[in-house]
Amino acid sequence: MIEQRHDLPSAAPGTQAHWLSLHFGTAGSGPKAVIQCALHADEVPGLLVGVHLRRELTRLERQGRIRGEIVLVPAANVLGAAQGLLGAAIGRFDLNTGVNYNRGYRHLTPELLRTLTGRLGSDAAANTAIIRQACADLLMAWTPTSPAEALKRSLQWLAVDADTVLDLHCDSQALMHLYAPTPWAETGAALGQCLGARVVLLAKESGDDPFDESVSRHWWELQEAFAAQHPIELGCFSTTVELRGEADVTHDLAEGDAQGLLAFLEQRGHLEPGSSAKAAAASRCDVLPLEGVDPLTSPCGGIVVFACALGDEVRAGQTVAEVIDPLTAESTPVCTKVDGVFFAHSKTRWALRGERIGKVAGAKAFRSGKLLSP
């Protein structure tokens, strides 16, 4: 294993942050996978999965079972990890700007269309190599203005030439679920099975340029743009894995999730067969459009009492929660607009008017525009 240190520019005199990437196997000798833990720094389940993955990848490397290179970023967001506000960890947003650490990555397609014209040929594999180099060059030309931007640039650069990118997050309180690109629906379903996920949510563009899309989206966009002229592969499967809820941090869960991720990597050809990685037991996993998720919004402030449990299958119009005004004891129902599965809700039981308090995944696309939480 080779450990690489990535220094970030100093935010103020006397301060310096860096992050680490752990490289298992041999770069350039086969496929590349990147597994990134806790880009939202306060989403701890991924950090513990990383600890278990590090031990297993060390063993697999010793046994000569890694094909190409597997990179583990054990703590992706060292900037967010140091942020707190009045006793609460703040790892989702840069406190200086309010910008989400998982938004604002570079959408590479417009620049690629300009720089690739005249450089692609009739060999798909050769085109893949050219496209990957062009992506790396574009990211090197991005001059970050802050440590947070420098972090984003370096994370995107590390993953942009990978075949498989697994970005490990968690929800507030939730069942295991994934976000995956629509053109990779089958692969997303396979990962969902390995992890025992309840739903896989598909989109081609979620809005605001999250990390996972920044390393995969340009492949299908270039495919569409150059369809009649050059063969272009889908060079990267990337996904955001939501490892249940924030408090789901136990060795048993992390060990099982690490095994599920490795079983998937073996299926994808990143490990020699027979790695002994164990996928989750077979369970129901629905593959659904992200445009079909109903974000339940609190109609007023008050006490949140859920009427349904995570995993319940609900019908359009059904009350999923009530919000109670403690001054009047008046109860206001929160109903879902879709038939689907109630798979995530907030961990707190006090809501403000307009706050998102839960999610129901339905089969029919009905939303458009920005599809992710802020």
Ligand SMILES: [Zn+2]
């Ligand atoms: Zn997250």
